[in-house]
Amino acid sequence: MREVAATIIDFYRLAEGLKRELRHSWLSDGRRESVAEHSWSMSLLALLLHRDLERPVQIDRVLKMIIVHDLVEALAGDVPFFETGDRKAAKAAKEREAIEGIRSRLPGSVGQEIFDLFHEFEAKVTTEAKFAAALDNLEVQMQHNLADLGTWEPVEYDLVYTKMDNACAHDALLLELCGAVKRQAEVKMRAGGIDVDAIRLRLRQAAVT
Secondary structure, three states: HHHHHHHHHHHHHHOOHHHEEEEEEEOOOEEEEEEEEHHHHHHHHHHHHHHOOOOOOHHHHHHHHHHHOOOOHHOOOOOOOOOOOOOHHHHHHHHHHHHHHHHEEEEEEEHHHHHHHHHHHHHOOOOOOOOHHHHHHHHHHHHHHHHHHHHHHOOOOHOOOOOOHHHHOOOHHHHHHHHHHHHHHHHHHHOOOOHHHHHHHHHHHHHOO
16 A cells, blocks of 8 residues: 555656646636646536537546646646647647556556546547547637737637637537637627627638638
8 A cells, every 4th residue: 555655656746747848828817837736727618518418428538538638737747739840740649658657657547547548539539539538628618718819819819719619519409509619709809909800700711622
């Protein structure tokens, strides 16, 4: 038992990195969001929404998946969705290496469970993984909507319309929430002088060419 306790303490030291790893998301008070805060927010949304989904989910599995889905970033770091270049190109390989390292650090069944949950989330095939993936996308935009518009990169105006829809398409409640989050973003962008109608027109034209 002493060995197990020592292993957990050592692993917690690694996982604490998620509290220090900062994302390209800002809070309403101007502070950058940590990866751990993003995961907590997803967990809260899961608790609030899961009862009203069209297809039932195992909420305990969803919460486990959310807790571990970004754990690799304690080793590999966070790379923004819209980033291009070498870091983005190497992201998947670094995360595969990181999850293998995580599995090796923990006692057999615990390490394997985290490994399996990570890959289930990445595959986005099970109902639980699809729900978690939708929340991953929704939470990002919900947090952006609370932050100062000056923290947004110009590419993120387009992402309001292109990033959430596919992840939410499998469920009516998630689509409804997606629409509400978009409308909130549009109000924010219009108030900041962004030509929302021009963005929407350009994206529609691009979709048919």
